[in-house]
Amino acid sequence: MSAPKKIGILGGTFDPPHLGHLKLATHFTKLFGLDELLLIPSGEPWQKASSITKAEIRLRLTEAAAIDLAKAFLYLKLSTVIGVDRLEIDRVGPSYAIDTIKTLRVRYGSDARLIWLMGVDSFLSLPSWHSWTELLHMVHFAVATRPEYELETEMSEEIRDLLTNHQTLDASALENTPSGRIYLDKTLAVDLSSTDLRNCLRPLSGAPLGPEQIPSHALEIITNLGLYKHSS
Template sequence: MVSCVALLGGSYDPVHAGHVALAALFADLLQPDQLRIVPAGDPWQKAPLQADAADRVAMLALAFEAARLPIVIDRQEIERHGPSYTIDTLKNVRATLGPGASLVFLMGADQLMQLDSWRDWHALFDYAHLGVAARPGYSLAAASLPPAVAAEITVRQGSLEQLRTTPSGRIYLAETLAVDISATQIRAALRDDDQASLAACSLIPPVVLDYIQQHHLYKN
């Protein structure tokens, strides 16, 4: 029986070491039964995706093949028509796993800064907890966050044990992740053939970089 599931959404265009590090951090902290990775279909707050869904799923499978916990690549946003909204995804996962499972949606501090712009963001807590990791250049201090988001943290901040043993409604802030990787920078490096730019590709898992090169992705 699955009792605690960590969910990691994203464009994964391409998946990079920052995604893997965020998942690994909360795998260690939470000891979840499963990591459910949700590649976006049509991310409404971002520019159009460059790699197609099949390539992004293939890269995710490679990036997480050595993970120490069960991995599920959840394709619901890819298969959904129209923009991808996290609230819809969490509703579907909750319906699948039942009311008692702990769901923890993972994000970086940069996403927390924009949380109040997400559709029905207050309702996210009805379906899941939030696990937030620090990121260089972004503060998790209440004074640095949008006031409405800071107010939610004040009343919802919880312990790892609370996240593991209750279904939803809490926030945990992890200050221990200091990885600053941008998929935009990586795509720019992959378009460039000089050695300085290619060095940035070390920020991608080697098996994913091999896949990108074999399939000639991000060249245009």
């Protein structure tokens, strides 16, 4: 029998996608030996401002970023299949992670190892997510720290309890079961945020951006369409 598939899931608004997303995706792809990596732009991110860029444009930006990610995988000799999935964009109503995970669990089967990749800022906000207590019944969490977040001092009691019951210090533990584990990775400290990058792209910001912050193919679309030129 073949081994269960390992599927990495990286969701977000991707407004815009940046090198932090790609570095996180690459790091966890190598660490877990992922068979597939899904980039899933949110359709109606219910916790974000209404001024978010239109979903179809964010999808285009994510697809463009995936081109640069595929080049990086080729250079690193990673055979992981990269997919940009529009399931949240096509779903009517708010984009809830629980609905996405349920869909992916049906798609890949009960034995697949589904690993939700996220930064520590998203992890700390988990108790505000819709039906968040159900998530670990269907998926693992792989969490990358960020320099400006002190996990020990900023975590809520709910997050502390979650780590007590589900954290593992062994990355390979996520390969032994389809869901239910949390792996905190402290080796990848990426300090980029889409909010900061949008502000840099505004006129008179005085902070020019290049491919060291935003993937080159996505940056080309941003420049051609004149995105983020106006204050929200």
